[in-house]
Amino acid sequence: MSTLIYLSSSPYSSNTIKEALDLALVFGTFEQSISIAITGDALALLIASQTPTVRQGKHLFKLLDGLEFYDIENIYVKQDEIAKLAIETWPGVSPLAQESWLNMLDKYSDIYHF
Amino acid sequence: MNYSLFITGSPTSSKACHTALDFAEAVVQNSTHTLSGVFFYEEAVSVANALAMPPRDECNIRDEWMQFAQKHSIPLYVCIAAALRRGELNEAEAKRHEVHHHNLASGFQLEGLGSLLSLTLESDRTVRFK
Numbered sequence: 681m682s683t684l685i686y687l688s689s690s691p692y693s694s695n696t697i698k699e700a701l702d703l704a705l706v707f708g709t710f711e712q713s714i715s716i717a718i719t720g721d722a723l724a725l726l727i728a729s730q731t732p733t734v735r736q737g738k739h740l741f742k743l744l745d746g747l748e749f750y751d752i753e754n755i756y757v758k759q760d761e762i763a764k765l766a767i768e769t770w771p772g773v774s775p776l777a778q779e780s781w782l783n784m785l786d787k788y789s790d791i792y793h794f
Numbered sequence: 795m796n797y798s799l800f801i802t803g804s805p806t807s808s809k810a811c812h813t814a815l816d817f818a819e820a821v822v823q824n825s826t827h828t829l830s831g832v833f834f835y836e837e838a839v840s841v842a843n844a845l846a847m848p849p850r851d852e853c854n855i856r857d858e859w860m861q862f863a864q865k866h867s868i869p870l871y872v873c874i875a876a877a878l879r880r881g882e883l884n885e886a887e888a889k890r891h892e893v894h895h896h897n898l899a900s901g902f903q904l905e906g907l908g909s910l911l912s913l914t915l916e917s918d919r920t921v922r923f924k
Contacts, residue, residue: 706907
């Protein structure tokens with residue numbers, strides 16, 4: 681089974697992204713092949729200068745460096761979206777052009793969209 | 795085909811739990827299909843709140859899931875972390891957190907996300923309702 685966690689929700693407007701990352705980490709713990717795709721509002725997760733308060737939610741950016749310990753090494757973003765951010769972002773992503781993005785989606789047997 | 799269901803939509807602000815139950819009933823009515831189990835995550839865990847009391851002339855989706863599960867011996871898993879975050883506890887969790895009340899409806903069981911993985915691995919298809 682190859683699983684893609686597809687994130688498009690805003691990271692701090694609800695618990696959705698936190699619970700999506702929890703799902704990714706648990707599946708990784710069980711040695712499943714997990715990748716993550718980040719697009720749309722979820723891209724805010726990658727902004728290095730984010731400083732959420734406790735009331736806004738857990739500091740999700742800090743979780744990103746730990747993904748490799750769960751063998752989650754493929755973190756996909758869309759090339760044009762990440763370029764438009766024009767701000768320092770987490771460096772561990774793999775930017776894909778639109779066609780590669782679509783081909784990437786085809787590779788996974790299970791996709792969980794949050 | 796063997797299915798499992800993964801439900802994340804709120805039982806009050808979406809129809810995810812309702813359409814999932816329609817789907818589940820269709821699966822068990824078809825002799826060529828089976829349903830391994832149902833996993834509730836995110837806002838969907840609220841379906842298992844025993845203290846939610848919809849008006850009597852409206853659908854009680856919690857009770858409908860309980861009756862369906864009992865009739866067809868289908869396990870209803872509720873993510874334990876998502877449930878605790880939203881104030882849903884079974885008796886054991888109430889004791890562990892030293893609170894006097896628990897409100898997980900009978901027929902539902904608190905499980906970790908590993909149970910979702912197990913369901914997914916034993917199913918041909920996992921269908922998501924959000």
